[in-house]
Amino acid sequence: MATPMISAQNVHKSFGQLEVLKGINLEVQAGEVACLLGPSGSGKSTFLRCVNHLDKATAGRLYVDGELIGYREKNGTLYEISEKEAAEQRSDIGMVFQSFNLFPHRTVIENIIEAPVQVKKIPEETARARAMELLEDVGLASKANNYPVQLSGGQQQRVAIVRALLARPEVVFADEPTGNLDSNSGTEVLKLLRDAATEQKQTILMVTHDAHAASYADRVVFLKDGMIAGEMLNPTHDAVLQAMGQLEGK
Numbered sequence: 001m002a003t004p005m006i007s008a009q010n011v012h013k014s015f016g017q018l019e020v021l022k023g024i025n026l027e028v029q030a031g032e033v034a035c036l037l038g039p040s041g042s043g044k045s046t047f048l049r050c051v052n053h054l055d056k057a058t059a060g061r062l063y064v065d066g067e068l069i070g071y072r073e074k075n076g077t078l079y080e081i082s083e084k085e086a087a088e089q090r091s092d093i094g095m096v097f098q099s100f101n102l103f104p105h106r107t108v109i110e111n112i113i114e115a116p117v118q119v120k121k122i123p124e125e126t127a128r129a130r131a132m133e134l135l136e137d138v139g140l141a142s143k144a145n146n147y148p149v150q151l152s153g154g155q156q157q158r159v160a161i162v163r164a165l166l167a168r169p170e171v172v173f174a175d176e177p178t179g180n181l182d183s184n185s186g187t188e189v190l191k192l193l194r195d196a197a198t199e200q201k202q203t204i205l206m207v208t209h210d211a212h213a214a215s216y217a218d219r220v221v222f223l224k225d226g227m228i229a230g231e232m233l234n235p236t237h238d239a240v241l242q243a244m245g246q247l248e249g250k
């Protein structure tokens with residue numbers, strides 16, 4: 001079997017006395033859309049932050065594209081890398097942690113192409129053309145020259161997803177991608193993420209409490225009390241709801 005794109009090995013995370021993650025083992029294959037599903041407060045965001053080394057796991061190891069995240073190993077000992085090196089590592093691997101904060105003083109299109117043009121050195125014309133295609137896909141082409149404040153929360157969220165996808169990162173981590181969205185806009189965002197995996201072979205790991213969002217994944221992994229409580233392939237909305245009900249009843 002090929003090296004998984006994401007591999008979490010016995011990941012623990014505590015905040016003081018509170019143990020949030022109690023030994024997470026999870027593998028996501030390249031090109032897969034995986035979803036970690038769990039109730040609010042179950043540690044989903046914490047896990048995603050640990051994978052990105054924005055939070056430090058208390059124990060265990062995380063690999064993305066075969067690379068140990070956040071540490072360098074020397075003679076069996078782990079040394080934490082600096083924040084700058086961690087950012088370089090994310091950039092080298094091509095991993096994007098999608099966040100919803102747009103720059104208020106830049107237009108939609110400027111927000112989207114800024115990083116690819118400045119950091120990735122993608123020619124501006126190429127970046128613009130691709131941005132317009134993606135905006136078209138989510139029904140926001142007409143908003144390209146508007147400022148974030150002129151958009152609804154849901155529209156801003158879709159712009160943020162377009163921004164995350166523009167540079168075609170290898171891996172996209174999405175935290176509650178449908179969080180502020182009505183069901184139509186939510187569905188558009190989920191389709192965008194699915195297409196990224198199907199057409200661009202990008203790997204998507206989303207975390208959510210939303211069974212509808214989960215039904216867009218190839219595989220749903222259930223998180224309960226800081227541990228993986230099961231998984232489901234090719235989930236349907238109903239099957240996910242039923243499994244969630246059973247888990248709550250346990």
Ligand code: ADP
Nearest residue numbers: 015018020038039040041042043044045046047
């Ligand atoms: P989810 O994303 O599943 O809703 P989180 O990962 O945000 O859950 O939070 C899991 C638990 O960890 C919660 O009880 C939360 O209060 C706690 N927590 C998260 N971040 C911190 C932090 N920086 N300091 C202390 N506790 C935290």
Ligand code: MG
Nearest residue numbers: 044045046175
């Ligand atoms: Mg969260």
